[in-house]
Amino acid sequence: MEPEDARLIRRALDRAGLSIKTGAAATAVIAGKDGVSAVALDDGSEVACQMVCIGKGVRPNVEFLEGSGVAVDAGIVADRYTACNLPGAFAAGDAAVTYEPVTGEPIMTALWTNAVEMGRCAGLNMAGVKTAYTGTFGILNATQVADEPFVSMGVVHTAGGDYEVHRHETDAAFHKLVFNPAGDRLVGAVFVGDITNAGLYRYVIREKMPVERFKRRLIDHTLHYGHLMRINPLSRIY
Ligand SMILES: Cc1cc2nc3c(=O)[nH]c(=O)nc-3n(C[C@H](O)[C@H](O)[C@H](O)COP(=O)(O)OP(=O)(O)OC[C@H]3O[C@@H](n4cnc5c(N)ncnc54)[C@H](O)[C@@H]3O)c2cc1C
Numbered sequence: 001m002e003p004e005d006a007r008l009i010r011r012a013l014d015r016a017g018l019s020i021k022t023g024a025a026a027t028a029v030i031a032g033k034d035g036v037s038a039v040a041l042d043d044g045s046e047v048a049c050q051m052v053c054i055g056k057g058v059r060p061n062v063e064f065l066e067g068s069g070v071a072v073d074a075g076i077v078a079d080r081y082t083a084c085n086l087p088g089a090f091a092a093g094d095a096a097v098t099y100e101p102v103t104g105e106p107i108m109t110a111l112w113t114n115a116v117e118m119g120r121c122a123g124l125n126m127a128g129v130k131t132a133y134t135g136t137f138g139i140l141n142a143t144q145v146a147d148e149p150f151v152s153m154g155v156v157h158t159a160g161g162d163y164e165v166h167r168h169e170t171d172a173a174f175h176k177l178v179f180n181p182a183g184d185r186l187v188g189a190v191f192v193g194d195i196t197n198a199g200l201y202r203y204v205i206r207e208k209m210p211v212e213r214f215k216r217r218l219i220d221h222t223l224h225y226g227h228l229m230r231i232n233p234l235s236r237i238y
Contacts, residue, residue, distance in 0.1 A: 001152060001190060002159055005167070008174050008192045012146035021047075058110035060095040073097055075108045080132050082122040090126055092118035101135030101206055102154050102187045109136050134206060142198070151198040154178065154188030154205045163187070166219050175221055177201075179211070186211055186218060200225060 001009070003022075013020055021041070028040040029052055038046040060075045070084050071077040076091035078084060078098050084091050091097075093115035100107040114136045124131040142151045155178050158165050164179040173193035180187050185208055189201045200223060204211065213231060217223040 002157060005156070005174065005176050005190050005192075007169070008172075009145050009148055009150060012148040016146040018146075058094060058108075060108070062095060073106070077106075078118075078122075078133075081125050081130060082118060082133050083125065090122040092122040098133060098136050101137065101208075107136055109140070111140055113140060113142075137202075137206070140202075142195070148193060149195045150190070150192040151195045152188075152190045153198075153202055154186075156188045156190050158188070168219075168221075177219060179215075183215075184210055184212055194221075196221070197224060200228060203228070 010020070024041045024043050024045075026039050027042050029036055030038040030040060030046065036049060036052055038048045039052060040046050062072050062076060065072055065076065069086055070089060075095050075097040076084060078091040078096045080099070082090045082092055082096070082098070094108070094110045096118060097106050097108050098118065099105065118133055118136070121131050121133040137153050140153045144150070155161070155163065156176070158178055162181045164181065164183045166175075166177045166179075168175045174190070175192075175194070176188075176190040177186060178188035179185060186201065186204050188205065189198070191198055191201075201218070203209075204218070209232075211218060214223055214227055217227060
């Protein structure tokens with residue numbers, strides 16, 4: 001999340017009694033004979049502690065493929081049908097490089113929902129049912145932080161980008177919608193506090209639906225499943 005989108009989360013964490021430092025990197029773990037005592041930061045300060053937990057991203061275990069001929073670019077490269085460059089080989093999940101449906105760029109994510117969808121698609125293709133993978137959202141987080149539910153999907157980092165961005169914040173909820181430069185497609189969304197109908201927004205983004213008929217409802221957060229069913233009665237929304 002961009003800092004101005006994360007204010008409610010930040011407030012919830014502050015209220016939960018956590019002290020959060022952003023924009024600072026750890027440079028050393030300080031330990032003596034009794035174990036760890038502090039972490040040194042690059043701003044010269046130290047944080048006293050008895051335990052250190054590290055979360056620094058995800059890297060797939062693909063070293064075993066060296067020399068196999070399987071194309072690897074950080075992860076295993078999969079095409080639109082989850083197939084690798086070698087016949088009969090497929091890739092899915094955290095280890096696979098697939099594509100982002102909004103930008104079309106290659107992407108790797110480490111999310112269970114994506115792994116399940118991709119795995120299902122790879123399974124169908126392995127069984128001979130040619131099935132295109134609908135793509136992995138660059139960011140699709142749905143979780144709860146200090147009692148604050150939040151969802152983020154599609155393009156959410158907009159600083160410096162050419163997007164039409166709508167933000168609406170109350171004391172209890174924050175909604176951010178990101179449209180393409182032409183303003184006729186929804187490409188990203190962030191909801192904090194109130195995540196009602198997030199699945200609907202996900203559908204609109206993923207299907208690249210032209211939004212002119214219901215854009216106001218999207219922005220006002222009054223769109224519901226009935227509206228979309230009326231626009232596209234054959235849509236499979238989940
Ligand atoms: C602490 C933690 C919290 C997470 N929280 C969330 C969350 O809240 N929401 C969410 O969406 N996702 C979350 N994830 C990510 C989610 O777990 C993964 O995206 C998902 O499990 C990926 O599924 P996968 O089948 O691709 O890989 P995995 O589940 O990692 O399965 C890969 C399997 O391959 C095996 N393997 C590895 N190398 C080899 C080899 N050479 N030969 C044979 N087998 C091998 C591994 O042992 C493993 O069993 C979390 C992950 C972690 C670690």
